[in-house]
Amino acid sequence: MLKFKEVKNFLLNFGPQHPAAHGVLRLILETDGEVIKKADSHIGLLHRGTEKLLENKIYTQGLPYFDRLDYVSMMAQELTFSMSIEKVLGITIPKRAMYLRVVFLELTRILNHLLALTTHALDVGAMTPFLWAFEEREKLMEFYERVSGARLHANFIRPGGLAWDCNSSLLYDIFNWLNNFESHIFELENVLIHNRIFKQRLVNIGVMPAFKAFNWGYTGVMLRSTGIKWDLRKTGFLNNLYKDFLAKIPIGLRGDCYDRFLMRIQEMYESCFIIRNALETLPEGNIMSTNSKIIVPPRRNMRMDMEALIHHFKLCSEGYDIFKGQSYFALEAPKGEFGVFLATSNSNKPYRCYIRAPGFFHLQSLDEMSYSHMLADLVTIIGTQDIVFGEVDR
Amino acid sequence: MIILNKNQIFNRIINKKSDKQLITFNKYKVLFMLDLISLCSDVVESVDLQFDTAVTEGHINCSISVNPVNIFYTILMLTSSNLFCECNLIAITCIDNLVQDKFIKNLDKRFTLTYIFLDVKNNSRLNININFSEGYIIQSITSLFKSANWLEREIFDLFGIFFAGHKDLRRILTDYGFQGNPLKKDFPLTGYLELRYDEYKKYVGYKNIDLMQEFRVFNTESPWEKLEIVSFTL
Numbered sequence: 001m002l003k004f005k006e007v008k009n010f011l012l013n014f015g016p017q018h019p020a021a022h023g024v025l026r027l028i029l030e031t032d033g034e035v036i037k038k039a040d041s042h043i044g045l046l047h048r049g050t051e052k053l054l055e056n057k058i059y060t061q062g063l064p065y066f067d068r069l070d071y072v073s074m075m076a077q078e079l080t081f082s083m084s085i086e087k088v089l090g091i092t093i094p095k096r097a098m099y100l101r102v103v104f105l106e107l108t109r110i111l112n113h114l115l116a117l118t119t120h121a122l123d124v125g126a127m128t129p130f131l132w133a134f135e136e137r138e139k140l141m142e143f144y145e146r147v148s149g150a151r152l153h154a155n156f157i158r159p160g161g162l163a164w165d166c167n168s169s170l171l172y173d174i175f176n177w178l179n180n181f182e183s184h185i186f187e188l189e190n191v192l193i194h195n196r197i198f199k200q201r202l203v204n205i206g207v208m209p210a211f212k213a214f215n216w217g218y219t220g221v222m223l224r225s226t227g228i229k230w231d232l233r234k235t236g237f238l239n240n241l242y243k244d245f246l247a248k249i250p251i252g253l254r255g256d257c258y259d260r261f262l263m264r265i266q267e268m269y270e271s272c273f274i275i276r277n278a279l280e281t282l283p284e285g286n287i288m289s290t291n292s293k294i295i296v297p298p299r300r301n302m303r304m305d306m307e308a309l310i311h312h313f314k315l316c317s318e319g320y321d322i323f324k325g326q327s328y329f330a331l332e333a334p335k336g337e338f339g340v341f342l343a344t345s346n347s348n349k350p351y352r353c354y355i356r357a358p359g360f361f362h363l364q365s366l367d368e369m370s371y372s373h374m375l376a377d378l379v380t381i382i383g384t385q386d387i388v389f390g391e392v393d394r
Numbered sequence: 395m396i397i398l399n400k401n402q403i404f405n406r407i408i409n410k411k412s413d414k415q416l417i418t419f420n421k422y423k424v425l426f427m428l429d430l431i432s433l434c435s436d437v438v439e440s441v442d443l444q445f446d447t448a449v450t451e452g453h454i455n456c457s458i459s460v461n462p463v464n465i466f467y468t469i470l471m472l473t474s475s476n477l478f479c480e481c482n483l484i485a486i487t488c489i490d491n492l493v494q495d496k497f498i499k500n501l502d503k504r505f506t507l508t509y510i511f512l513d514v515k516n517n518s519r520l521n522i523n524i525n526f527s528e529g530y531i532i533q534s535i536t537s538l539f540k541s542a543n544w545l546e547r548e549i550f551d552l553f554g555i556f557f558a559g560h561k562d563l564r565r566i567l568t569d570y571g572f573q574g575n576p577l578k579k580d581f582p583l584t585g586y587l588e589l590r591y592d593e594y595k596k597y598v599g600y601k602n603i604d605l606m607q608e609f610r611v612f613n614t615e616s617p618w619e620k621l622e623i624v625s626f627t628l
Contacts, residue, residue: 044567044568047567047569051552051577052576214482215539216541217482217484217539217541219484228514235517328519339485341487341508345494351489354487360544361541364544
């Protein structure tokens with residue numbers, strides 16, 4: 001007589017403390033042997049209530065919170081918040097400031113992709129690129145430090161322009177660094193791209209077709225890997241600026257992890273191209289808008305002029321009021337569409353500030369992406385999604 | 395009930411100050427949006443079409459207000475039409491209008507829920523707003539958009555709004571066993587509880603919050619004139 005054995009799915013807790021969890025991701029995995037049947041992600045372990053805090057801070061004070069959301073692409077988020085305020089107030093920014101913003105936005109993209117790619121490779125088993133990339137990241141953070149005084153949380157891009165101007169020696173060094181950096185990407189690419197183990201781990205893993213990508217709210221690299229040409233640098237608010245710089249957008253064919261890896265590498269080359277172009281055509285001029293309603297007076301005026309001192313005090317303590325309204329503004333952050341929904345209400349603080357984090361949308365598709373994959377592939381998929389919990393949990 | 399018909403909206407846009415060149419450039423997009431509105435004209439309460447004046451090749455932004463009863467129906471119509479086929483649900487966000495206008499408590503329209511859609515093909519954005527009072531149950535759109543799953547959970551968590559038809563309405567961002575809805579305006583910034591290590595009992599646990607000093611808000615009415623909003627992008 002045949003005896004049937006009842007087999008139950010195995011419940012496995014993954015994280016929150018796990019090197020491949022990229023922070024504090026907790027997953028409750030339902031596995032059939034080693035095959036994942038369900039992945040229930042528990043997020044919120046890094047929830048700091050940024051949106052609530054922003055409601056209680058004036059606009060200038062709210063800006064540093066944006067550095068701390070996605071802590072590997074700081075300036076992209078500062079820029080989004082600053083530009084959303086500028087957009088609401090209708091302030092125009094000097095060209096030099098915009099060019100420098102593009103330079104630092106793209107440096108941030110490289111900073112992010114270096115971390116994303118190489119920690120991904122580390123999860124999969126390749127350790128060397130990680131060490132190489134962190135050397136380059138160190139140099140990038142040095143640029144951050146030279147321009148803003150802080151290695152990570154720069155608070156450099158302010159509503160109305162930039163906090164400080166870049167001196168020519170810094171720009172020269174960035175330019176020099178670029179020349180070396182392209183060869184470093186090539187090395188990084190070379191060690192991974194044809195690596196048999198790396199390909200075995202990545203090719204045809206975590207495939208997502210285009211129609212599903214729309215349904216899951218994908219943006220950025222994740223959406224482009226499915227073959228859809230969509231880049232907010234081309235189609236969004238900065239398109240006038242990027243028109244001169246951005247040559248091509250890498251697009252995936254199959255939508256698997258390997259595609260996304262290749263695209264991120266290509267995007268770094270593109271970013272180098274953009275930075276070089278922007279630096280070559282960098283115009284002279286102001287780095288702040290002249291609208292004194294929201295811009296603090298220059299430091300040298302404050303030493304001589306009482307009105308300037310009062311002006312500075314009022315702007316820094318009381319801030320500026322914005323009329324009632326709503327706006328949504330989004331930019332192409334390294335991870336995807338990073339958006340700020342700002343509801344204002346006749347006061348000096350945002351009435352509601354919703355932060356649209358791309359990682360939040362990518363992570364929630366983890367269940368579908370990892371379905372009937374092996375447990376080891378889950379690590380690959382988390383890596384390819386480029387999750388950072390600062391922005392997912394907010 | 396639609397307030398303006400297609401021609402009226404179109405005329406209004408054309409007459410709108412210096413946007414004429416922009417309109418000609420984006421004419422097909424305007425027509426697209428108008429088609430979209432007429433498609434759901436039975437349910438739409440008010441329409442607000444806006445253009446991004448700073449960007450010549452930029453988006454068309456459209457904001458419509460819908461009766462909360464019809465929200466699922468409206469979104470279903472939009473997504474099943476050819477006009478919005480490559481549609482991406484960018485965000486669902488909520489505003490608590492409790493202290494929106496000083497001294498007036500808007501209790502009948504306490505919450506505003508905004509659905510932000512992005513159509514990749516036409517590069518246009520659509521906002522759908524609904525206003526409703528506390529305790530009103532919204533119909534979930536998780537059957538249309540999978541990405542609505544966590545967005546609705548987040549709103550349930552932070553605002554305490556229920557979504558009918560959502561299969562897995564759990565808290566998402568706050569801690570296990572958390573009580574209250576932090577983003578409501580009547581929830582204090584400091585919260586009610588804090589996580590503390592108890593030296594005697596030797597464990598970490600929630601205690602009532604103990605502040606050395608009351609949280610102080612220095613928000614006086616500014617004598618300065620308020621800045622006017624020039625352009626709104628949705």
